Amino acid sequence: MFKQRVLTALLLAPLALLAVFYLPLAGFAVFVSVAFTLGAWEWSGLCGLANRTMRAMYTGLTAVILLILYALQPVALQYLFADTLTLTLIIAGVVWWLLAVILVLSYPRSQVFWGQRDWLKALLGWLTLVPAWSAIVFVRGLDYQQAEFTGAWLLFGLLGLVWAADIGGYIIGKPFGKHKLLPKVSPGKTLEGMLGGMAFVLLMVSAVGYWQGWPADIGYWYLAAIGLAALSVFGDLTESMFKRAAGKKDSGAFLPGHGGILDRIDSLTATAPLYALLLALFGGFN
Template identity: 90%
Template sequence: MFKQRLLTALLLAPLALLAVFYLPLAGFALFVSVAFTLGAWEWSGLCGLASRTLRAIYTGLTAAMLFLLYLLQPVALQYLFADTLTLTLIIAGVVWWLLAVVLVLSYPGSQLLWAGRDWLKALLGWLTLLPAWSAVVFVRGLDYQQDAFTGAWLLFGLLGLVWAADIGGYAIGKPFGKTKLLPKVSPGKTLEGMLGGMLFVLLLVSAVGFWKNWPANIAYWYLAAIVLAALSVFGDLTESMFKRAAGKKDSGAFLPGHGGILDRIDSLTATAPLYALLLALFGGFH
């Protein structure tokens, strides 16, 4: 299983980076849309849509909404607060993930609010996918007219943070994890693993800070990184909560050794809206 997981990761990471750095904005938006549409198919299986017809309808509606967003959202939006739709979506995403943290911390009691309500879980799927899509496309298009790679590097920063948290969580949690984090949600998650992920994230920020000659706002970087790293963990835990309620181990089987698409992008969907909002409010790596 580990070997299969490693091989899949070694294939996916370069593919994602090639898309981030070298696809034109329209091609990149299409690339993200395909991944998120596959994620919608998997989410439909978590929200109780039993028949393939209903799942196909949900997935088709998601694809249609992503296409509509592509038509309505400026592809190279320089100022987040200049576009009401993008701003509204990203803020909605941030609010949803703050609520998701509460739902995870209060599980299984929180099931009373959403268990058995397929329409509500379907809506939560859209709140997971649509704001994240909007945020990722917004970040990639930043300063595109001045430098086609500015947004790519900013997005690479988010991916690096998410990957560092994931790798650190596995590297520290696997051999040293003893204290269960939230066993009713995810028995495999440990406090040591979460702290290990945060350590790796802080090391990554330190490396970038050293490379950038320790900019004046480095303290803000560290604070933002800690918050985003914690949120990435809750992205994973939120999906685990819905999988547990649905009686599933993985969201799907698209990725050998990794489960489904959602199992790989859950942390990204959780962190992307807040990351985009922080960039809009405070700027990037200066």
């Protein structure tokens, strides 16, 4: 299982980076849309749509939503506040993930509000996927006319943060994890693993800060990184909560050793909207 997990990761990481840096904006949007549409198929299995026809309809409708957004959202948007649709979606994503943190912390009591409402779980699936899609496409297109790879490097920073939190959590949590974080949600998550992931993220920020000559606003980088790293953990925990409610171990079986697509992008869907909003507010793009 571990060997299979490593081999899959060694294939996925370069594929993601090739898409980020070398696909044109339109091709990149299609790449992300395919991944998120597969994620929608998996989510349909978590929200009570046991009938394959209903699951296909949910997945197809998700694809249509992303297609409409692709037609309406500028793929190279320099200033977030210049486009009401993109801004609304990203803020909706940030609000949803703040609510998701509360739902996770109060689980299983929170299940009373959403556990028996399949339509609500389907809606929460769109709140998970659609704002994240919009945020990722927005970040990749930042400053595209002036510098083609600015958005790619910014998106690489987000991926690096998520990967650092995941790797640090595994490396520290696996041998040293003693205190369960939220055992009713995910028995495997430990406090030590979460702190290990944050430590790896701070090391990554320090390396970038050193490479950039320690910018004056490096303190804000650290604060943002800590917040995003914590949110990445709750992205994982939120999916675990829905899987537990649905009686599933993995969201799907698309990726050998990793489970499903959602199991790989849950932290990314949680952090992308906030990351995009922080870039819009403090990134100097205007």
